[in-house]
Amino acid sequence: MTGREYNGLLESPCYQRGEMSCVSCHSMHKSDPDDQLAHGMRGNQACLQCHVEMAADITRHTRHAADSPGSNCTNCHMPHTSYGLLKAIRGHTIETPDVATTLATGRPNACNLCHLDKTLDWTAEQLADRTGQAKPTVPGEHRTTAASALWLLKGDAGQRALAAWHMGWQPALAASGSGWQSPLLAELLNDPYSAVRYMAHKALARQPGFGEFEYDFVADEPARLAKREAALAKWKPPTGDVPGNPAGVLLSADGLRLTNRVQRLIQTRDNRPMRLRE
Ligand code: HEC
Ligand code: HEC
Ligand code: HEC
Ligand code: HEC
Numbered sequence: 001m002t003g004r005e006y007n008g009l010l011e012s013p014c015y016q017r018g019e020m021s022c023v024s025c026h027s028m029h030k031s032d033p034d035d036q037l038a039h040g041m042r043g044n045q046a047c048l049q050c051h052v053e054m055a056a057d058i059t060r061h062t063r064h065a066a067d068s069p070g071s072n073c074t075n076c077h078m079p080h081t082s083y084g085l086l087k088a089i090r091g092h093t094i095e096t097p098d099v100a101t102t103l104a105t106g107r108p109n110a111c112n113l114c115h116l117d118k119t120l121d122w123t124a125e126q127l128a129d130r131t132g133q134a135k136p137t138v139p140g141e142h143r144t145t146a147a148s149a150l151w152l153l154k155g156d157a158g159q160r161a162l163a164a165w166h167m168g169w170q171p172a173l174a175a176s177g178s179g180w181q182s183p184l185l186a187e188l189l190n191d192p193y194s195a196v197r198y199m200a201h202k203a204l205a206r207q208p209g210f211g212e213f214e215y216d217f218v219a220d221e222p223a224r225l226a227k228r229e230a231a232l233a234k235w236k237p238p239t240g241d242v243p244g245n246p247a248g249v250l251l252s253a254d255g256l257r258l259t260n261r262v263q264r265l266i267q268t269r270d271n272r273p274m275r276l277r278e
Contacts, residue, residue, distance in 0.1 A: 005081060008092030018050060025034060034277065047073040063130070069171030079110035083158055085277060086198050088165040099124040100136045102147075105154065106159060110265055112147040113166045116176040120147045124196040140212055145265075148176075148247045153265040157274040160196045168203030179238040180249045182207045183257050186231035189215060192222045195276040197224070209234065232257075 005022070014020035025046040048055045053152045076097055080088035084221035095101075097109040099120055101219030111123040120142035128135035141150060147183075152163035166172045170207045181203070188200035197217040213234070215227050237255035250258045250265075 005092040008082075011090070012094040014050065014094050020050070024049070044071075045079075069174060072171075075114065075171065076110045079108070079113050080169075081107050081113075083161050083276060086195055088162050088199075097123070097126060097127065098230065101136065103136065103138070103142075106156070108147065108159065108162055112171075113162070114172045114175045115148050115182070116148040116163075116167060116172050117245065117249050118176075119143060119145060119245075119248055123147070129257045144248065145250070146245075149184055149248070149250055150265065153187065153262065154269045156270040156272055157196060157276055159193060159194050159270075159274060160191060160193070161199055164196060164199040164203050165202075167208040168199075170206075173206070177238075177243060178206070179208050180243055180246075180251060182235045183208060184231055184250065184262070186235065187230050187262065189228045189231060190221065192271070193276055194218055204231065207230075210238070219234060 009015050009022070012020065023038070025037060029212045036156065044058065054061055058067050060069055062068075062076070063073040069075055071096065074090060077094050079093065079097075081091040082089045084182065097111050099109065101107065102109045102112075109123060111126065112118060112120060115122070119138075121138045124135045124138050127133075148163045148166065151159040152167070153160075157165065164185065167185055185200045185204040185207070189198055189204075190201065191197045194217050201213075201215045201217060204215075205213060210231070216223070219227075237251070239255075242251070242255050243249050246253055246255065249256070250262050252258060
């Protein structure tokens with residue numbers, strides 16, 4: 001454990017104004033091997049034990065069907081925005097999805113981590129509609145291009161890692177479809193960071209047709225470039241499952257790759273050094 005969970009919790013309203021602690025959700029004895037969530041606390045019960053007034057009608061608050069992953073409290077309020085050992089882990093500060101915060105900090109918001117095919121502008125509009133507050137001004141590229149694609153191709157190493165991981169996350173594939181992510185993930189098979197390459201390959205293996213695609217994330221650069229080529233050659237334009245806004249995920253209306261746009265985004269990648277643990 002890194003202690004980040006503890007610091008995160010200290011910043012949560014549920015702790016500052018309530019009595020939430022680690023044992024509100026975790027148990028030190030009834031251990032689940034990995035995360036030690038207490039019995040019954042894997043679902044919304046962890047939150048509803050205090051936020052009792054919401055239990056009667058969850059959909060009214062979440063605006064997703066009760067059995068949708070979009071109705072799981074932690075998916076919106078504790079998204080996987082921290083980086084752990086070769087994976088994304090849940091942040092432990094309880095927060096609400098907010099586009100202004102994403103723009104100010106660069107930290108991805110829960111909506112765009114599940115709705116991978118949507119722009120930040122789409123989320124801003126959804127949230128403004130919901131809260132009745134003014135929609136923040138969103139920079140040009142975030143009006144045209146899916147947030148996940150921008151984080152993946154030109155984000156810093158942390159953003160690339162989170163975007164890559166979410167492209168293999170089942171709830172996100174349920175919300176965004178699959179297939180269109182493969183050529184973007186192929187580009188990350190030659191990412192400068194081995195941890196990012198590792199996660200990109202894991203996500204790629206969840207995409208249709210790539211289950212058996214072999215790749216060595218510590219191979220040398222010529223070998224990685226060859227794998228990138230192989231993945232791009234293997235990919236087939238989506239047939240049925242074309243996203244509603246193909247340009248937003250860097251495809252043409254016919255489902256072909258917008259190669260020049262992709263390369264231009266990679267050229268503006270944020271190469272600031274970061275420490276990603278492997
Ligand atoms: C409101 C509920 C809640 C509280 C409070 C909470 N956690 Fe968690 N924690 C979770 C959930 C949900 C997960 C993710 C479980 C999963 O997705 O399998 C998690 C995961 C973790 C993980 C595993 C991270 C990983 O995926 O490798 C650690 C470590 C952890 N919590 C530590 C803590 C500590 C320490 C505290 C107190 C400072 C704390 N948690 C408080 C809900 C909570
Ligand atoms: C131990 C009790 C407790 C638990 C468990 C708990 N909360 Fe809270 N939460 C509170 C209290 C108390 C407040 C402050 C309410 C207030 O000030 O009106 C709060 C506030 C909030 C807020 C409001 C944020 C704001 O800025 O006003 C959100 C969002 C929230 N909780 C979500 C959650 C979610 C999601 C979970 C589960 C992952 C959760 N809470 C678990 C007690 C808890
Ligand atoms: C689809 C995303 C989503 C899910 C799932 C979700 N919330 Fe929220 N929640 C939001 C947003 C957005 C806000 C801030 C805007 C607002 O208040 O409507 C919010 C605000 C809140 C607040 C503070 C304002 C209020 O209405 O009291 C609390 C408390 C809260 N959520 C608790 C929960 C709990 C408990 C769950 C699980 C039953 C949950 N949320 C599930 C998106 C979500
Ligand atoms: C954990 C994944 C997840 C999160 C987080 C999530 N959604 Fe969804 N959302 C889905 C899924 C899956 C669907 C498809 C229908 C369903 O299951 O409810 C969906 C459907 C929708 C729809 C209707 C269909 C569409 O694509 O236009 C809207 C609007 C929507 N979500 C908005 C949001 C907003 C706004 C947020 C953030 C506050 C959010 N969602 C967070 C998973 C998620």
